[in-house]
Amino acid sequence: MAYAHTAGGTRYRFPTLADLLAKASPARSGDELAGIAARSSIERVAAQIALADLPLKVFLSEHVVPYEADEVTRLIVDQSRANAEVFSQIDSLTVGEFRDFLLSDAATGDRLAALAPAIMPEMAAAVSKLMRLQDLVLVSRKISVVTRFRTTVGLPGRLSTRLQPNHPTDDPAGIAASILDGLLLGSGDAVIGINPVSDNVATLTTLLRLIDRARTRFAIPTQSCVLAHITTQMQAMAQGAPLDLLFQSIGGTEATNASFGVSLSLLDEAHQMARSLNRLPDAPDANIMYFETGQGSSLSANAHHAVDQQTLEARAYAVARHFKPMLVNTVVGFIGPEYLYDGRQILRAGLEDHFCGKLLGLPMGCDICYTNHAEAGQDDMDALLTMLGAAGVNYIMGVPGSDDIMLHYQSTSFHDALYLRSLLGLRPAPEFEAWLATGPLKQLSVQALLNA
Amino acid sequence: MTTPNEKPLQDLPQTPVILSGAKDPCLVSMDRTGSDLGNREAPHISNEAATHPEAKLDLRTLTPARVGLARTGSSLTTTDVLDLALAHAEARDAVHATLSLPTFPEEIERRGWLVGAVKSAAPDRTTYLRRPELGRQLSPASAEYLESWISLPNDPEIVIVIADGLSALAVDRHAIPLLDALQPLLPDWWAIPVIVAEQARVALGDPIGQILKARLSIVLIGERPGLSSPDSLGAYITWQPRPGRTDAERNCISNIRAQGLDYATAAERIAYLCREAARLQLSGTAIKDDPRLQLP
Structure with missing residues (x-):
């Protein structure tokens, strides 16, 4: 089905829904790279006007990635069909009216939470394209998505952090030094999550044991994760490694996930395996998955089906919500300038991802970050950090001095988290806050963490 | 640097x-x-x-x-904010650095390797940064050059590609010492072509490997510079390199530099992955790192 709008005496036609969404997307280098972006500013706004008039119902029948060719589309359709009754509350709205509804007083946090399962990722992406940054912040702010493992993350008035103590050779002492540094600055209540240099069972097990022993000895209310490939984590689990959260990078198409070496059935299998570890006997339904995403991964894997990168990112959230994850993290500026060119594009993408994730019912965090080949710097990150704090982001990263010495990019520092907590009066997760109040920090040292 | x-x-300024x-x-x-x-x-x-x-x-x-x-x-504090700003400035400059030509390939040739030089289809750094697909293709002139390159007695088992990537500084500092460490570990190393590539991405090894009919490629490439590491080298192993390979079909060894993975260990890991790829007739996530090379 074709869509069109006349602006300035010119008739702009958009032959497919995917084309309409791509042309309506605020400018970014990845869509330009894919050759699907609007060719002029007027064409972009014409597409946005046409998109505003589009009934939400259209998304039920027109799929941006073919149903037959893609298991993510099939998952999205299944989710939608299972929640058809809930969707009937908004099925008369156009995309533009949906924006107005989201911003209205009628759209309370409870109402949006109830609607979340019925919202397709393409609908969330579509409405976000009609929203300014302040809209994205304001609507996100209404939605609380609370998840629990040993800590409770996402409560209003709280800001958690992933302590990210990466080391260029996976050296346990170096990692322990960064863990200590983070704990002393109140970081680590979402997860202590290490990106390993070496993707193998021995490293994974060594690092999981390091976190687990320290956590047990000092009664630290947090959870462990080592972000190796999911198949490596499965091997480690089979050998008895103490794994709390199961990690995987995911994308919005079947082919993107294939490029990551995963499929929905593999994720299901790994998820069942992690659940069977029964790490929290008193909370068998605890959230145990940790997913990372980021705009541009599908194009990077040549798996984008000519769909814009922001819509595909939202589709990755449909994969995530199937598993009721503990944490979802959009690693917004990591992928590089060919997808998000500069600070302005990273800022918008971070707020879009957080909004779309929350609207779909996910516990969204954000790795507020940039690489050294992007036209961005610390000032850009401060702007995104502050706006995400106002938007109620569940958690951010905590990296010593914001410099990740293994992954070679800049994220947010322990100090950045303190800044945001101080500025907005935010507190850590309640269990972690209670632990800090018991004065445990004086007992901590690198040796104590290593020898726990 | x-x-x-x-x-x-002791050198840190006091606060x-x-x-x-x-x-x-x-x-x-x-x-x-x-x-x-x-x-x-x-x-x-x-x-x-x-x-x-x-x-x-x-x-x-x-x-x-x-x-x-x-x-x-x-x-x-002010001191730490400015330290961070200086490191960022160094990394920004590394992104825009270029390979030392022609001395760099000449130095490799002097060590007995078969050396060639190519360029990707990205004509300059700005285009390279915005159009990664051009960095994965050979320029028409380079494709022609490789096709008519010196006739090898047999199709090579391995081709080594040395690519500037996002840090020519990393290549200038670490590629030759790593080659030295690799030499004794690779059988018939003198028959392995070493191709120096400018404005290159990892996947440029695929068309190079395809044209030279290599069974496996080792791409040594400058990684994107970090604040503390403007000179980190990565190594990617791909079985049956040809355009269209995905990242899941490669094995990667990262962070080769003075404060990271040392040359000897990196060379051992590369050699191990090459042997495993040949044994399994594939590369990628199906191969796990050698457990013997791990941390205590």
Whole structure:
């Protein structure tokens, strides 16, 4: 089905829904790279006007990635069909009216939470394209998505952090030094999550044991994760490694996930395996998955089906919500300038991802970050950090001095988290806050963490 | 180039306001949870940490990470903000550096390797940064050059590609020492072509491997510069290189540099992955790292 709008005496036609969404997307280098972006500013706004008039119902029948060719589309359709009754509350709205509804007083946090399962990722992406940054912040702010493992993350008035103590050779002492540094600055209540240099069972097990022993000895209310490939984590689990959260990078198409070496059935299998570890006997339904995403991964894997990168990112959230994850993290500026060119594009993408994730019912965090080949710097990150704090982001990263010495990019520092907590009066997760109040920090040292 | 992170701690400028007179640089690390340092802003952080035994141990000796930074209020001090800015400036400059030509390939040739030189389809750095697909294709002239390159007695088992990637600085510093370490580990190394590639991405090894009919490619490439590591080299192993290979079909060894993975260990891992790829007739996530090469 074709869509069109006349602006300035010119008739702009958009032959497919995917084309309409791509042309309506605020400018970014990845869509330009894919050759699907609007060719002029007027064409972009014409597409946005046409998109505003589009009934939400259209998304039920027109799929941006073919149903037959893609298991993510099939998952999205299944989710939608299972929640058809809930969707009937908004099925008369156009995309533009949906924006107005989201911003209205009628759209309370409870109402949006109830609607979340019925919202397709393409609908969330579509409405976000009609929203300014302040809209994205304001609507996100209404939605609380609370998840629990040993800590409770996402409560209003709280800001958690992933302590990210990466080391260029996976050296346990170096990692322990960064863990200590983070704990002393109140970081680590979402997860202590290490990106390993070496993707193998021995490293994974060594690092999981390091976190687990320290956590047990000092009664630290947090959870462990080592972000190796999911198949490596499965091997480690089979050998008895103490794994709390199961990690995987995911994308919005079947082919993107294939490029990551995963499929929905593999994720299901790994998820069942992690659940069977029964790490929290008193909370068998605890959230145990940790997913990372980021705009541009599908194009990077040549798996984008000519769909814009922001819509595909939202589709990755449909994969995530199937598993009721503990944490979802959009690693917004990591992928590089060919997808998000500069600070302005990273800022918008971070707020879009957080909004779309929350609207779909996910516990969204954000790795507020940039690489050294992007036209961005610390000032850009401060702007995104502050706006995400106002938007109620569940958690951010905590990296010593914001410099990740293994992954070679800049994220947010322990100090950045303190800044945001101080500025907005935010507190850590309640269990972690209670632990800090018991004065445990004086007992901590690198040796104590290593020898726990 | 010395980054601020690599300075001995004794060289770090003092921060008297924060230190309240303390001269021991070890105390710089830890003196940030005391009662005068922003506990009002961060009430969840215990005062007791300021005096705990770890204050005597310098965390900076254990990791190149920026641990132990002082606080003023909840914020970084001026010194640390400027250290970060300088490191960012160094990394930005590394992104725009170029390979030392022609001395770099000449140096490799002197060590007995068969050396060729190619360019990707990206004509300059700005295009390279915005159009990664051009960095994965050979320029028409380079494709022609490779096709008519010196006739090898047999199709090579392995081709090594040395690519500037996002840090020519990394290649200039580490590619030749790594080749030296690899030489004794690779059978018939003298028959392995070494192709130096400009404005190149990892996947440029695919068309190169295809044209040379290699069974496996080793791409040594400058990784995107980090603040503490503007010169980190990566190695990617791909079985049956040809255009269309995905990242899941490659094995990667990262962070080869003075403060990261040393040349000998990196070379052993590369050789191991090459043997495994040949044994399994594939590369990628199906191969796990050699367990013997792991940490204690």
